[in-house]
Amino acid sequence: MEQRVWALLEETLYPGFPKSIVAYDFVKSVEFDGKASKIVLEIPSASEQVAEQLRLEIGKRLEAAGIALGVLEIRQPPKPRQTSSNGRNVLPNVANFVMVSSGKGGVGKTTTTVNLALALAQQGKRVGLLDSDIYGPNIPRMMGIEGVEPVFMGKRIKPIMAHGVKVMSMGSLIAPDASLIWKGAMVTQAIEQMLEDIEWGELDVLIFDMPPGTGDAQLALAQNLPITAGVCVTTPQKVALDDTVRALDMFRQLHIPIAGIVENMSGFICPETGKEYPIFGKGTTPELAQRYATRVLAEIPIEPAVREGGDMGMPIVTLAPGCETTRRYLEAAGKLWEAMQEVNAEGGVDNSAIQPTIF
Ligand SMILES: Nc1ncnc2c1ncn2[C@@H]1O[C@H](COP(=O)(O)OP(=O)(O)OP(=O)(O)O)[C@@H](O)[C@H]1O
Numbered sequence: 001m002e003q004r005v006w007a008l009l010e011e012t013l014y015p016g017f018p019k020s021i022v023a024y025d026f027v028k029s030v031e032f033d034g035k036a037s038k039i040v041l042e043i044p045s046a047s048e049q050v051a052e053q054l055r056l057e058i059g060k061r062l063e064a065a066g067i068a069l070g071v072l073e074i075r076q077p078p079k080p081r082q083t084s085s086n087g088r089n090v091l092p093n094v095a096n097f098v099m100v101s102s103g104k105g106g107v108g109k110t111t112t113t114v115n116l117a118l119a120l121a122q123q124g125k126r127v128g129l130l131d132s133d134i135y136g137p138n139i140p141r142m143m144g145i146e147g148v149e150p151v152f153m154g155k156r157i158k159p160i161m162a163h164g165v166k167v168m169s170m171g172s173l174i175a176p177d178a179s180l181i182w183k184g185a186m187v188t189q190a191i192e193q194m195l196e197d198i199e200w201g202e203l204d205v206l207i208f209d210m211p212p213g214t215g216d217a218q219l220a221l222a223q224n225l226p227i228t229a230g231v232c233v234t235t236p237q238k239v240a241l242d243d244t245v246r247a248l249d250m251f252r253q254l255h256i257p258i259a260g261i262v263e264n265m266s267g268f269i270c271p272e273t274g275k276e277y278p279i280f281g282k283g284t285t286p287e288l289a290q291r292y293a294t295r296v297l298a299e300i301p302i303e304p305a306v307r308e309g310g311d312m313g314m315p316i317v318t319l320a321p322g323c324e325t326t327r328r329y330l331e332a333a334g335k336l337w338e339a340m341q342e343v344n345a346e347g348g349v350d351n352s353a354i355q356p357t358i359f
Helices: 002-010 048-064 109-122 184-197 216-224 238-253 284-291 304-311 324-345
Strands: 027-032 037-042 069-075 097-101 127-131 151-153 156-158 160-162 165-169 205-209 229-234 258-269 296-302
Touching: 002 027, 002 037, 002 048, 037 048, 048 069, 097 109, 097 216, 097 238, 109 127, 109 165, 109 205, 109 229, 109 258, 109 304, 109 324, 184 216, 229 238, 229 324, 238 258, 238 284, 258 284, 258 324, 284 296, 296 324
Parallel strands: 037 069, 097 205, 097 229, 127 165, 127 205, 229 258, 258 296
Antiparallel strands: 027 037, 151 156, 160 165
């Protein structure tokens, strides 16, 4: 009977993530006393909503299989011994960490990440940029360092300096196409290894360009570093917004403070008149920001120079310093920095609640 229950739990996805609670090793025990089953889960999130969703889902599955659910205990894992009071941080020389995510691909997540990084550097911050999108690394092209080999100092790797930002891409370190067949555990391992091996030095902020969606890379980063701010990139179309909700929920589950949403391709500014046209619709992002008690960091228009800048390795913030889009990126970077200062003033981030259990 226990095996049947395990099989049902294997089909139960962790809310907002692509894998089952068994795959994530969240199921700690399953017992059956002849009448009813007793299940114990340890999940990283302390959110009541997540627990409730799991209760409903598991209840339904067991009922459909004709198995009585006696006790379902859902708790957080005990704090691991090696954490400090602020949880686990494998890069103590970096003051702040930003995770840029989007619910789906192609919304301009990488474009946003590079321009925010450059804007922060222009504002005098020491900035690092890690392309964690192993499945489609675009940062080297957008930062103009495609084909530049990283320098090794023994086992450690020196990031490449571009536009005043220290850059490293997982794509520069793995054979092209190799990552396409990577499974979850390999992604986790690669990220952990990379965090240890790159010689970032002292930074005010390290920004991560994540693979689209929610998954292993996000979980691995959040477990290893206290992420100060999550930035969500979306486009105004309704379909994109559904995915955005998933990305925002993921930040909540990983205990990452949401610094705000960037609405990309938000409208078109006519170069002749300067008038802005909301060609994909507008107005849904502020409502979403309110729902998640966060802010819209910027509405970035569709602008040919944004794409051209990306293609030629010269992001618009450096390509066209005086233009309206650059002004908006600079303002967004200012708001992002402020959001991080607020988080720090309130005691910083603690990721100890989402650590894997250590036996
Ligand atoms: N505001 C914009 N105006 C014009 N072109 C844009 C804008 N934002 C992004 N683009 C272009 O759209 C394409 C996709 O952008 P980008 O690679 O940043 O998206 P992404 O969400 O990171 O995609 P992926 O899923 O591949 O990681 C690129 O060619 C980029 O230059």
